[in-house]
Amino acid sequence: MSYFTEIYHGVKTLLTGMRVTGRYFITSGKSAITQQYPDNRASLKMFDRFRGEVVMLHDENNEHSCTGCQKCELACPNGSIEIIWDRGVDPETGKKKKFIDKHIYHLGMCTQCGLCVQACPSNAIVWAQKFRKTRSTTEPS
């Protein structure tokens, strides 16, 4: 290829690429494809299945449906869930029964794999969509 042909081809391919970017420069306008995250915090809605953190649901009487079966604790690969339980007497039947004292969830060890929520037989723990774990000092808690 001669010297001038090579220059011609080079300039042509560069202009072809510039046409792509130039078209976006003119046509895209203000419709940015990125999310302006901290500004849209109020309107941002995550998908229903998004795995943010594990929470235990409580009803209006502040009661949960956890039975303390420890299946989530066994299913967890990293030991993020710790269940402290005790034996008590069931007030209805008068038999001995396992009662849950505390259900501790260590967010720092969790890898959001979802095995504990799958393992729960009574749907006591679910995924919350909260992904922001920090707070600015100027914000109310």
Added chain:
Amino acid sequence: METATIAPPIKSEEYFINMGPQHPATHGVLRLLLTLDGEIIKKVEPDLGYIHRSIEKMCERNSYQQIIHLTDRLDYLSSHINNEAVCLAVEAALGVEVPERVKVVRTILDELIRISSHCLWWGVMGMDLGALTSYFYAFRDREMINDIFEETCGARLTMNYNVPGGLMHDIHPNFVARTREFLAHFKTKLPEYDRLLTDNVIFQKRTKGVGVLSRQDAIAFGASGPVGRASGYSCDVRVHHPYSALPKVTFKEALRTEGDSFARYQVRIQEMWESVAIIEQLIDAIPEGPHQVATDAVIKLPKGEFYQKVETARGELGVFIISTGTKNPYRLKFRSPGFSNLSLLNHIAVGGKIGDLVATMATLDLVIPDIDR
């Protein structure tokens, strides 16, 4: 008058330089010990271990359901395919036949994540060679795939969607519509990729004839994936050992014979087209049925050795399980594609310049957590 002293002849010496572990072109914590003569590379020694997390050892401690979420962290850009590799190995060992719906959904998600991985590679490759625009265009298209994954699987990167015996949930009702929307969008954007980068004269001059790997060497070094296929070595696991719904689809294996960086680039661009074709064949007819078959809560594999290989976006991933009949594997070994592909770096980079090394590494498409494990 004083006589001019004759300058001694300039002596050239070889010297070492560290590329990495924190270098933008290594895409992670990989340290390359370069022996240079001027700017000519004499030797490349990769130094590994900066993000070794002993995943293989952790697998020995975990149950078979728990292992899967660790494989997300191997090659995080094709995490769904890694999950599938373990699931297929466990299912084969247990003798479980998964429903047709599971197979089809798995293959669609495989190809989606392959496109997503190649999109990221395409953008970052442009950036490595000095074209920042490609990065933003690739991430624009990749964002749509991430949304599909987030809606169906619950996470964007480490989705952990496969379980032994099927899928964790059924697919989301929006899944099919979103995937069709993405395919229509992506098919108009792929020609743009060509116009922007493939045809660019600077890009071609920097990649053509750089880092040439012959077919014999590709086989000798155990290269797989697009690196092997660019040298004319037909090594696509999807073609030779099809799994899941792949026996039902028809697609062409992307093959080149040049073996240089540009050939590896072209193979990946063609693979994106082939992935689009595979999804199009499956997306219209996802069979109805259960999304899971019941397995025992505590999975115990029979005594023996089990091997399964799949084609990730980087090449052949093998999972080798030795079971002694307990609920944990006795030993679990991953044959990762990145490790073998890195091993040939010294072979193809010697004699080139440092700038060529960046182009070569970009087309090897290394993911460091996959190499270190």
